[in-house]
Amino acid sequence: MFGKVFMIAVLAMIASFPALAQKAEGVDTKAFGPIDFEVNGKRVTGTYPKYQGRLQGTEVAPGVVTGYWSQPKSGQPCPTQWNGTYAWGRFVITKFNQATMAGQWSYCNAEATRDIGFR
Incomplete structure (x- = not known):
């Protein structure tokens, strides 16, 4: 009897912990x-060392992530700051965490239409 009660208590305790973060490293993009x-x-968060950038997003539907990117500088600075920089924009990723991942990005708050180019 004690064994069953102990096991149920342990399982309940494990179930109460938040899920551990999942990582996908080195996902290549153009x-x-x-x-x-x-x-x-x-x-969903991300970093891309090539431009010292960061991604911050939310899965809004199964496999669909929307959010913003930011980095210290860009070829098209925005008129307003976001996340402490004028170099930022929006992104949308579809089929997130799948082999056929696709996505678009934009500068500033424009609609994301430029290809991220997942490879």
Whole structure:
């Protein structure tokens, strides 16, 4: 009896912990170079060393992530700051974490239409 009660208590305790973050490192792209992603629930973050950049997004539907990118500088600075920089924009990734991942990005708050170029 004690063994069953103990096992149920342990399983309940494990189930109460938040899920561990999942990582996908070195996902190659034409636009940003390799991106290291981290997924924690519906929150998706990423870094891309080529431009010292960061991605911050949310999974809004199964396999669809939307959010913003930022980096210290870009070829098209925005008129307003976001995340402490004038170099930022939007992104949309579809089929996230699948072999056929695709996505678009933009400068500033424009609609994301430029190809990220996942490879």
